[in-house]
Amino acid sequence: MALEKMVMPKMGESVMEGTILTWLKQVGDTIEQDESVLEVATDKVDTEVPATHAGVLKEILVQEGDVVQVGSPICVIETEGEGSGSTDTSGTESKEEAAPVIKEEKQVVAATPMAADDKSRFESDRFYSPLVKNIAKEENVSNEELERIPGTGKDNRVTKKDILNYLETRKTSTPAPVVSNNGVASPQPKPSVPVSIGGEDEIIEMDRMRKMIAERMVDSKRISPHVTSFVEADVTNLVTWRNKHKNDFKNRYGGSLTFTPIMIEAVVKAIKDYPMINIQVDGTKIVKKKDINIGMAVALPTGNLIVPVIHNADQLNITGITLKVNDLAKRARDNKLKPDDLQGGTYTVSNVGSFGNVMGTPIIMQPQVGILALGAIQKKPAVIETPTGDAIAIRYKMFLSHSYDHRVVDGALGGMFVRRVADYLEKFDINQDL
Numbered sequence: 358m359a360l361e362k363m364v365m366p367k368m369g370e371s372v373m374e375g376t377i378l379t380w381l382k383q384v385g386d387t388i389e390q391d392e393s394v395l396e397v398a399t400d401k402v403d404t405e406v407p408a409t410h411a412g413v414l415k416e417i418l419v420q421e422g423d424v425v426q427v428g429s430p431i432c433v434i435e436t437e438g439e440g441s442g443s444t445d446t447s448g449t450e451s452k453e454e455a456a457p458v459i460k461e462e463k464q465v466v467a468a469t470p471m472a473a474d475d476k477s478r479f480e481s482d483r484f485y486s487p488l489v490k491n492i493a494k495e496e497n498v499s500n501e502e503l504e505r506i507p508g509t510g511k512d513n514r515v516t517k518k519d520i521l522n523y524l525e526t527r528k529t530s531t532p533a534p535v536v537s538n539n540g541v542a543s544p545q546p547k548p549s550v551p552v553s554i555g556g557e558d559e560i561i562e563m564d565r566m567r568k569m570i571a572e573r574m575v576d577s578k579r580i581s582p583h584v585t586s587f588v589e590a591d592v593t594n595l596v597t598w599r600n601k602h603k604n605d606f607k608n609r610y611g612g613s614l615t616f617t618p619i620m621i622e623a624v625v626k627a628i629k630d631y632p633m634i635n636i637q638v639d640g641t642k643i644v645k646k647k648d649i650n651i652g653m654a655v656a657l658p659t660g661n662l663i664v665p666v667i668h669n670a671d672q673l674n675i676t677g678i679t680l681k682v683n684d685l686a687k688r689a690r691d692n693k694l695k696p697d698d699l700q701g702g703t704y705t706v707s708n709v710g711s712f713g714n715v716m717g718t719p720i721i722m723q724p725q726v727g728i729l730a731l732g733a734i735q736k737k738p739a740v741i742e743t744p745t746g747d748a749i750a751i752r753y754k755m756f757l758s759h760s761y762d763h764r765v766v767d768g769a770l771g772g773m774f775v776r777r778v779a780d781y782l783e784k785f786d787i788n789q790d791l
Contacts, residue, residue, distance in 0.1 A: 358437060361410045362430040363394070368696040372399045377423050377431070381405070386414050388434060395431070398565065402663070402694050412436035424484070484514055492520050502527075566661045577723050581762040585718045586772045588757045590779035592734060594787045595619055596753040602791055609791070610680060617708050618678040620731055621651055623781035624706055625671050631774045635703050637724040638765055652702035652722060653682060655689040656712075663689050664722060666702040676791050709758075710734060716756040726766055729775065732756035 365375060375397040382394050393405035394414070416433040419425050483504065485493075493503050498520070506523045508515040554560070563571065599614060606614035628635050628649050637644040649671040652664040665685040670678060688694050704725055709717040710733035717730040732755045739752040759775035 358435055360415060361412070361434050361436050363409050363432050363434055365397070365425045365427050365429050365431050366406060367427045368397070368399055368402075368404060372427070372696050374424055374426050375399045377419055377421050377425060378403060379421060380417060382414050384414055384417060388412060388414055399696055402696050402699055403692060404695060408434065410434045410436045486514075486517075489515050489517065489520050492517070492524075496524055498524075564659070564661070566659070566663075570662060573723065574720050577720050580723060581721050581726070582764060583718070583721065583760050584763045584766075584768065584771060585758055585760045586768070586775050587716060588759075588772075588775045588779045589754055590757060590782045591739065591752050591754055592616075592782050592785070593753045595782055595785040596734060598785060598787045598789070606676075606679070606791060610676075612680065612683040614679055615682070616710075616734065617653065617706070617731070618675060618682045619785070620708075620778075620782065621653070621667065621670060621678055621682070621706055622675055623778050623785075624651065624704065624729060625649055626781050627774055627777040628704060629671065630777055631770060633770060634727050634761070634766065634774050636726055636765065637703070638726065638762070639724075643765055646703045648701070648703065650701045650703045652705035652725075653685065654705065654707040654719075655686050657690060663694070663699070664702065664705060665689055665694055665698045666700065668701060704728070706731065710755065716758045718758060719760050721760055721762055726762035726764075727771070727774070728760050729778065730758040730760070732758065 368375060376399070378396040378398050380395045382388055382392075388394060388408045388411060390409070390411040391407040394408045395406050397404060397406050412434045414432060415435040417431075418433065419429075419431050425431060485503065489503075492498075502523075503515070503520075506515050506519055507513075508519055595616070599616060599619065603614040606612070632645065635646045635649060637646065648669055651667045651670040653667065654662055654664050656662055665688075667673070667678065667681050667685070670681075673681065685694070685698060688698070702722060702725060705719075705722045705728040707717070707719045707728060708731045709719075710731050713733055715735070716732045719728045719730045721728050734753050734755045736751050737754045738749050739754065740747050741750050741752070757775050757779055759771055759778075761771040761774075763771075
């Protein structure tokens with residue numbers, strides 16, 4: 358018999374830690390290689406972690422709710438045969454030394470009595486070291502102030518230097534600015550308005566994903582001055598082509614041919630024409646992205662929203678994009694997405710038409726600079742040109758709503774881009790094959 362340590366795997370290019378959600382196996386259980394052992398949550402996605410070895414789960418080194426760094430041991434598996442020799446649970450090394458973890462803030466609160474008005478600070482999703490918490494307590498830094506302190510540490514965490522600099526600034530009458538991830542200062546948010554709660558009102562605690570969505574949406578509005586341009590497109594050719602081929606597609610590939618991938622193809626073509634839409638902002642620098650990776654907003658059964666990414670969408674035809682859209686949407690709703698599925702987006706599309714909405718003003722996914730909302734396709738009377746003169750006909754029309762970051766995308770570029778998307782949709786080749 359041999360003992361093998363299983364470590365927290367790397368679950369995405371920028372993911373450095375994960376929160377243990379649930380252990381699917383218990384000590385003494387037999388485990389097959391690649392069988393799911395536990396569920397882990399990152400700031401990107403919840404996912405199951407498979408076993409690296411077959412054997413018996415001998416010891417669990419981290420508990421549900423712990424935040425574990427990538428590469429840290431999480432459990433010990435007893436396997437047949439000789440081991441690597443790297444595991445010795447009989448030594449003097451403690452569990453804490455073998456598997457360094459960052460406890461959830463609410464666990465720290467339970468261990469350290471705090472004033473009632475300090476409680477919400479440590480229930481935040483943002484991590485604070487015990488040293489930073491102690492300084493905040495001693496200096497009477499409120500939870501709102503602590504949340505607004507810009508962090509210079511790893512993953513924007515607040516360091517001792519950050520909080521001490523803030524305290525020096527607070528001694529003056531000038532409040533400390535809020536600094537976003539891209540280094541741009543913005544005004545402090547106003548205090549929340551008190552909510553009146555009646556006896557029959559229901560209070561629902563936000564889940565972890567909703568908290569992240571709320572934080573990122575507020576951050577995006579704070580970082581980027583949003584401007585939205587609207588264009589109405591005649592998509593009659595597109596609708597006719599899709600109706601002609603949808604049954605053939607289903608018979609051939611077993612999935613649905615929806616309008617979303619066709620519109621994503623038009624977006625990709627427009628990005629090639631206007632590559633300065635496919636950029637990101639890093640302080641005072643503009644990063645022009647080579648890859649065209651299209652994020653697609655997917656509504657989950659819980660009501661939350663997630664944005665998986667179609668990587669290198671410019672290298673796929675309509676069939677390839679459709680298969681990718683169907684796969685990502687299904688895995689998103691089944692909670693089967695991998696962290697890499699959510700990484701690297703350079704532009705995002707949101708199909709608000711699927712909810713019957715004719716248009717919308719979507720919020721940009723940072724650090725991208727643009728997002729396109731696709732409205733519902735509706736039959737409308739329209740004036741069309743014919744060889745014998747103008748005529749009124751029933752046409753399929755839809756609105757495209759393009760929100761963009763006015764720091765780096767001016768109205769001309771933002772407007773021309775969405776107009777170009779509409780042009781590609783209107784000139785869709787009705788004779789092309791799948």
